[in-house]
Structure formats: C-alpha cells, structure tokens
Amino acid sequence: MPDPRDLLICLLDYIKEQAKQIDLAGYRLANARSLLRQRGDIAGLPGVEFDIKFVGDMSGSESRG
Numbered sequence: 693m694p695d696p697r698d699l700l701i702c703l704l705d706y707i708k709e710q711a712k713q714i715d716l717a718g719y720r721l722a723n724a725r726s727l728l729r730q731r732g733d734i735a736g737l738p739g740v741e742f743d744i745k746f747v748g749d750m751s752g753s754e755s756r757g
Contacts (some may be wrong), residue, residue, distance in 0.1 A: 734740050 733740065735742065
C-alpha cells in the first residue's frame with residue numbers, strides 16, 4: 693500500500709498542474725455582457741418564477757432571533 697504522504701504529494705502535484713490549465717477568464721461572468729440577464733429579461737419565460745414562498749420561510753418583516 694502506498695505511503696499516505698506520497699499519495700498527498702501526488703495529489704498536490706496533480707492539483708498544481710490542473711490549476712495551470714484553467715482559464716479563469718472563462719469564469720468571469722461580469723465581463724461577458726451578452727451572458728448577463730436581468731429579472732425583466734427572463735420574467736414570463738416558461739418555468740421561471742420569482743419570490744416563491746415555502747412554509748417556514750421568513751419574510752423580511754419577521755423577527756430572526
């Protein structure tokens with residue numbers, strides 16, 4: 693059975709290599725203006741609902757103490 697220390701070193705090496713290959717620009721949605729949607733853009737689409745209340749949900753006027 694491999695030594696746990698060696699396994700950890702291998703895992704950290706793998707993570708380090710994977711981090712080099714990730715293009716973080718692809719995860720910045722604020723820079724992708726065509727991808728951003730406002731509430732008015734999607735309100736009324738099939739299956740889209742806002743402000744759904746469930747039993748036990750607290751409104752802003754209820755105490756949270």
